Amino acid sequence: MVAVMDRRGEVANLVLTRWGDLLNEISASVVDRDAAELPPPPELMAAAASTGLQALALPRQVGGEGVDPLTWGMVLEQIGYRCMDVAFPLLLSIRTTIAQLLYETGRADVIEGYVIPIAEGRCAAGTAYTEDADAFAFHTQIHRKGDGYVLSGHKVYVTGGLLTDVFLTYPLDEAGDMVACLVHRDDPGVRVTPADGLGHRTTAAGTVTFDDVLLPADRLVAASDGLTHAQRFLSDQRLWIVCAPLGRAQAVLEDCVARLTGTIRYGESVAGMKNVQSSLGRMYVAIESARAMLYHALSYVTAGGAEPIFDPVVSAAKYFVAEQVRFVLELALRVLGGYGYYGTPHLGRYIRDYAGLAVAAGTQDILEVNLGATAVARAGRV
Numbered sequence: 001m002v003a004v005m006d007r008r009g010e011v012a013n014l015v016l017t018r019w020g021d022l023l024n025e026i027s028a029s030v031v032d033r034d035a036a037e038l039p040p041p042p043e044l045m046a047a048a049a050s051t052g053l054q055a056l057a058l059p060r061q062v063g064g065e066g067v068d069p070l071t072w073g074m075v076l077e078q079i080g081y082r083c084m085d086v087a088f089p090l091l092l093s094i095r096t097t098i099a100q101l102l103y104e105t106g107r108a109d110v111i112e113g114y115v116i117p118i119a120e121g122r123c124a125a126g127t128a129y130t131e132d133a134d135a136f137a138f139h140t141q142i143h144r145k146g147d148g149y150v151l152s153g154h155k156v157y158v159t160g161g162l163l164t165d166v167f168l169t170y171p172l173d174e175a176g177d178m179v180a181c182l183v184h185r186d187d188p189g190v191r192v193t194p195a196d197g198l199g200h201r202t203t204a205a206g207t208v209t210f211d212d213v214l215l216p217a218d219r220l221v222a223a224s225d226g227l228t229h230a231q232r233f234l235s236d237q238r239l240w241i242v243c244a245p246l247g248r249a250q251a252v253l254e255d256c257v258a259r260l261t262g263t264i265r266y267g268e269s270v271a272g273m274k275n276v277q278s279s280l281g282r283m284y285v286a287i288e289s290a291r292a293m294l295y296h297a298l299s300y301v302t303a304g305g306a307e308p309i310f311d312p313v314v315s316a317a318k319y320f321v322a323e324q325v326r327f328v329l330e331l332a333l334r335v336l337g338g339y340g341y342y343g344t345p346h347l348g349r350y351i352r353d354y355a356g357l358a359v360a361a362g363t364q365d366i367l368e369v370n371l372g373a374t375a376v377a378r379a380g381r382v
């Protein structure tokens with residue numbers, strides 16, 4: 001753990017010196033953009049790519065720096081600590097995960113056509129998986145037509161969908177098997193519309209409809225068992241999705257201390273009141289324990305120990321960190337009094353945004369069930 005905390009210090013320094021100004025710029029406009037439902041400015045997303053952030057965790061062969069999962073998770077945590085816009089680390093991590101999955105196809109055309117452009121910020125990728133149906137009853141269908149395919153259906157929520165140039169999507173084929181394929185936003189028959197949500201209003205979320213979209217055969221990146229492909233994406237993303245929120249929870253705790261230290265009630269600083277200190281103490285415990293769990297899972301993935309489809313350690317980390325982040329926000333609201341509700345434009349936004357952690361990348365309920373089932377299965381093997 002000592003070495004891990006040393007690495008954390010190095011990563012904090014790296015993020016501050018390389019991207020601190022960029023993160024401040026993105027944060028500066030977040031309140032207005034949240035109200036207007038606008039994503040981070042395109043020039044700042046481009047700067048993330050031109051300064052190597054989008055490619056940081058990608059292999060050197062595609063222009064990346066090949067940082068390991070522990071370092072990448074810590075980078076995302078530090079971005080969350082410094083950046084007040086939930087969209088920025090989420091878009092970065094989704095695009096990196098898609099690029100990594102596509103890189104693993106080993107196909108030169110896919111690497112040249114998609115992975116390198118994503119790494120360089122020339123192509124925005126999004127995942128169009130979710131429908132209002134379970135994976136075996138998806139309505140999105142793909143059929144053979146001549147040398148290629150025809151795709152029809154509708155995906156209900158794509159983070160960054162309004163910005164997306166290429167969708168990694170998952171239809172069912174004639175045999176009912178899921179496949180994974182790439183669809184360009186400018187393919188005839190692709191329609192993208194804004195998706196409303198409780199939070200994440202700066203992520204440019206969209207729905208995408210495919211009306212008889214003709215796809216050449218080379219757009220298939222998994223010709224069978226696309227469900228495993230999708231689960232790989234979700235399993236990876238499960239860990240990345242909580243890193244930045246944990247960093248933000250740390251920032252919220254520090255903001256609470258600063259605000260409450262300067263707030264005088266009945267002639268004394270509110271931060272000196274024992275009940276307030278107790279709340280701050282519980283927030284601290286939540287953050288430290290969540291960080292220990294997250295770093296354990298990141299180290300485990302870095303060591304190559306994680307299962308690619310459903311890993312109990314990774315899933316437990318997502319579950320636990322998500323619960324702690326939401327707990328910290330709830331306590332912040334209680335301890336800040338009216339200021340938390342109407343005095344700052346930020347806390348309410350975080351509460352709305354991070355409510356999504358209960359749902360995204362595997363609902364908390366499903367993770368509980370799957371973790372319990374894993375425990376039962378393991379006991380059965382003894």
Ligand SMILES: Cc1cc2nc3c(=O)[nH]c(=O)nc-3n(C[C@H](O)[C@H](O)[C@H](O)COP(=O)(O)OP(=O)(O)OC[C@H]3O[C@@H](n4cnc5c(N)ncnc54)[C@H](O)[C@@H]3O)c2cc1C
Nearest residue numbers: 127128129130157158159356359360361362363365366369
């Ligand atoms: C912030 C955010 C970003 C997202 N980004 C994307 C994106 O980029 N691309 C994308 O495709 N999707 C995205 N999603 C959608 C997300 O992946 C799904 O909403 C999530 O996986 C849950 O699926 P669902 O909505 O179909 O839930 P449902 O399956 O409708 O779940 C409803 C209820 O049933 C329970 N349930 C369902 N199945 C089981 C089961 N087998 N065992 C036990 N309980 C079960 C669930 O726990 C839940 O309580 C995003 C969601 C959020 C909140």
